[in-house]
Amino acid sequence: MHPKTLIIAEAGVNHNGDRARALALVGAAAKAGADVVKFQSFRADRLATVAATKATYQQVTTGEAQTQLDMLRGLELSADDEEQIAAACAASGITYMSTPFDAESATHLVHRVGVSSLKVGSGDLTNAPLLLHLARFRLPIILSTGMGTLAEVEQALGVIAFGYFRDATARPEPAAFANLLLDRATWTKLRAKVTLLHCTTEYPADPRSINLRAMVTLREAFGLPVGFSDHSRGIHIASAAVALGATVIEKHLTLDRNLPGPDHRASIEPDELEAMIAAIRDIEAALGDGRKVPAPEEIPNRAVARRSLIALRAVLAGERFTEDNLGIKRPGNGVPPIEYWSYLGKTAGRDYAANEAIEP
Incomplete structure (x- = not known):
């Protein structure tokens, strides 16, 4: 302070x-x-x-x-x-x-x-x-x-x-x-x-x-x-x-x-x-103290304002993730967007509905 x-x-x-x-x-x-x-x-x-x-x-x-x-x-x-x-x-x-x-x-x-x-x-x-x-x-x-x-x-x-x-x-x-x-x-x-x-x-x-x-x-x-x-x-x-x-x-x-x-x-x-x-x-x-960290009041807003990886359309188990079926949307309580490129080419471990969050 x-x-x-x-x-x-x-x-x-x-x-x-x-x-x-x-x-x-x-x-x-x-x-x-x-x-x-x-x-x-x-x-x-x-x-x-x-x-x-x-x-x-x-x-x-x-x-x-x-x-x-x-x-x-x-x-x-x-x-x-x-x-x-x-x-x-x-x-x-x-x-x-x-x-x-x-x-x-x-x-x-x-x-x-x-x-x-x-x-x-x-x-x-x-x-x-x-x-x-x-x-x-x-x-x-x-x-x-x-x-x-x-x-x-x-x-x-x-x-x-x-x-x-x-x-x-x-x-x-x-x-x-x-x-x-x-x-x-x-x-x-x-x-x-x-x-x-x-x-x-x-x-x-x-x-x-x-x-x-x-x-x-x-x-x-x-x-x-x-x-x-x-x-x-x-x-x-x-x-x-x-x-x-x-x-x-x-x-x-x-x-x-x-x-x-x-x-x-x-x-x-x-x-x-x-x-x-x-x-x-x-x-x-x-x-404040000058440290760049989230204020306590900000923590609950992370899930609201940030995004996670989601299926853009229905994806079947065993299907590969591509730019056409893998997207990024709110809420931010799932896989973070920084992982987007690592998921491209991976196969889905289960079926996903459109707009469903991808599991880690």
């Missing part, structure tokens, strides 16, 4: 800075059957300067007058908010996760909130100091790779490996990161700790920009588990990713796509999340 895909409902900043809405997103994700509900942990002043511009999609969804910094300030959750949301997740039976955008937020998530893994957003694929800080917690990491190249992913993995497997006295530098990846044992250890998510960093992402086969490329290049962070409209592309081997699916969740904010329009609503999860679970079941 295909291993169960981890479904992450990406609440992100779709709470619009409102704790009550964040808690409602937790409830919606849990009810839909998601395994994880993920938020974002940041302080706007640590993340952006006043000179940082909004992405085009953010200008479309939130207007051009407001700066990115001001937009981010309105989307923050406090440390207390995060702890309350994590408690609500525990009560609802769903795992709390958050993407830290700075070292202080990450430390709070690990030491105060008690997260069991860390998610890195695509924008920090090249943020080596943050990657090193996160890896030094020795927790599993899910790394999004949007906007990245294979070389950048490899470089990020070198930094993460250094954080995992070297103590704090070791000097971090590019040569040390690269050298660590030359050791096969490093990759064995990384395989148990890191999952790579293919991603297209555009909201919403046009299907032509998604290049889902790049997820397979990541798996083949690095030998690590892979998944898909889906920013497309609808649920069909995420479902296709599971068929291609995704072990994790991340999808933005909103309570209402018409709410103000940068990510709502590229998100799915709770009923769509439920439908996506149902589709993924069906796909997992359908993938």
Whole structure:
């Protein structure tokens, strides 16, 4: 059977800075059957300067007058908010996760909130100091790779490996990161700790920009588990990713796509999340174990759908079977058709009526 895909409902900043809405997103994700509900942990002043511009999609969804910094300030959750949301997740039976955008937020998530893994957003694929800080917690990491190249992913993995497997006295530098990846044992250890998510960093992402086969490329290049962070409209592309081997699916969740904010329009609503999860679970079941053998349900249908050797007309005992009197028809519970040529020229052991099955 295909291993169960981890479904992450990406609440992100779709709470619009409102704790009550964040808690409602937790409830919606849990009810839909998601395994994880993920938020974002940041302080706007640590993340952006006043000179940082909004992405085009953010200008479309939130207007051009407001700066990115001001937009981010309105989307923050406090440390207390995060702890309350994590408690609500525990009560609802769903795992709390958050993407830290700075070292202080990450430390709070690990030491105060008690997260069991860390998610890195695509924008920090090249943020080596943050990657090193996160890896030094020795927790599993899910790394999004949007906007990245294979070389950048490899470089990020070198930094993460250094954080995992070297103590704090070791000097971090590019040569040390690269050298660590030359050791096969490093990759064995990384395989148990890191999952790579293919991603297209555009909201919403046009299907032509998604290049889902790049997820397979990541798996083949690095030998690590892979998944898909889906920013497309609808649920069909995420479902296709599971068929291609995704072990994790991340999808933005909103309570209402018409709410103000940068990510709502590229998100799915709770009923769509439920439908996506149902589709993924069906796909997992359908993938099976890959062995080409009949399904148990097929066995009774063999006799119905397959054929056996029969007499095309009356055949007398001692008469030879020929192409004129030996045929193949249903049901398939007699001599199989593969024996047809071996029966040609044989003599009938008894009389056969037309359409009667030939005995072995």
